[in-house]
Amino acid sequence: MLTKNPRVVFAKRPGTGVPVPGEHVVFERSHSIDLDGVPLNGGFLTKTLMLSPEPFMRERMRDLCVASYSTHAVLGEPLVSFGLVVVLRSEKEGINPGDHLYGLTTWEVYTVQPYIEGRAKYNPAAAPDYTFDVDALSLQVVPDPKGAFPWSRYFTVLGAPGLTAFCGFEGCADAKPGETIYISSGASAVGIVVVQLAKAKGLKVIASAGADSKVEYMRSLGADVAFNYKTTSIVEVLKEHGPLDIYWDNVGGETFEAAIEYSRLHARLVMCGSISEYTIAPEARYGIKNTSMIFKKRLRIEGFLVPDLAPRLAPRFYAEMPALVAAGKITAKEHITEGLENGPAALADVLKEGGNEAAGKPIILVATE
Structure with missing residues (x-):
């Protein structure tokens, strides 16, 4: 007996700009x-x-001639991102019906796992040195929270955003009580965790976002200085509330330039993302004009990817974070979109300038148990 298996497929490479729902990313009902x-x-x-629309998905839609840290998305196949799934049948040892798993999965209702995108395994020998193996983020069994917290927390503080924040903060920031940190895109899924980790460490936190509702959200998490970068000058805020000991970059461009300008001697700049560049052509990207300040101030700039730091820091993350979340000491707000058919629009919202207007991590609710 056949059952409908709706999915969202990558239909056309978008070139520049945000992928257009119905053109570049298409919801299909025809599969069974x-x-x-x-x-x-x-x-x-x-x-x-549940599924998680993520900025890195746009990076994977790039032109085939452009190399990056991730493999290319495959035309005609379902999108891939982090998801929560439940097992219906299994022939794999250690995976049982009823188990819940979190990790990379397809944007379709039912999937035979492990799903191999493009029907070809990742080949390290054929990839650039800076490309990571997506198998490092494959589906893993997660414990039943049994009411301690909702499953959706695996998309925020207990999932990829939380692990990203934890690894970058603990592995790169070298934070000390009393220091000042500026977090761009501070209301993002990663940013909110960095805000809370920094406050727990005793830092002064400056954070920016692109909507007033997000500014209020960052304040509620403990940010000492929270502002809307669309209506308030980043330069003026950092001039008044800096200098910075640490900058957490989710944005790049002019924001990164301002952080360099108002960093203290020997400041650490942690490079997590650059969403200002994801949807524009390389020649249109903002050119940083004060790079000489990097050596003049002896700044330490460090980029990271989670698979590089997870072997050392993931055990601590999984040992410490669930208890903090269950106790309400680390929190997250979520923005739920119901229905896989609304997935393309949810992804477009994440990728537009400033992100979606609603505060909270976007999550697509595909089905209930």
Whole structure:
């Protein structure tokens, strides 16, 4: 017996700009699956419960001639991002029906796992040195929270955003009580965790976002100085409330330039993302004009990817964070969009300048148990 298996596919490379729902990213209802008879080939069958639209998905839609830290998305196949799934059938040891798993998965309701995008395994020998193996972020069984917190926390403080914030902050920031940190995109899923980790460490926190509702949210998390960069000058805020000991960069461009200008001697600049560049052509990207200040101030600029730091820091993350979340000491707000059919629009909202207007991590609710 066949069951409908709706999905969201990558239909066309967008060039520059935000992917257009219905053109570059398309919701399809035509596919079906035999839930009882589909071959598992030693794998397991999952039902998707929640999905996470992420900025890195736009990076994977780039032109095929452009190399980067991630592999290219495959035209005609479902989008891939972090998701929460429940196991329906399994032939894989250690994976049982009813298990919940979190990690990279497809934007479709039902999937035979492990899903191999493009039907070809990642080949390290053929990839640039800075490309990481997506298998490092594959589906993993997660514990049942049993009411301690909702499953959606695996998309915020207990999932990829929380692990990213934890690894970058603990592995690169070298933060000390009393120091000042500026966090761009401070209301993002990663940014809110950095805000809370920094406050718990005793830092003065400056944070920016692109909507007044997000400014209030950052203040509620403990940010000492929170502002809307669209209506308030970044330069004026940093001039008044700096200098900076640490800058956490999610944005790049002019924001990065301002952070360099108002950094203290020997400041640390932690490079987590550069969303200001993701949807524009390389020749249109902002050119930093004060790079000489890097050596004059002896600044330490360090970029990171989670797979590089996770072997050392993930055990601490999984040991410490669930208890903090259950106790309410680390929190997160979520913005839930119901229905996979609304996934393309949710992804576009994440990628537009300033992100979605609503405060909280965007999550797509695909199905209930």
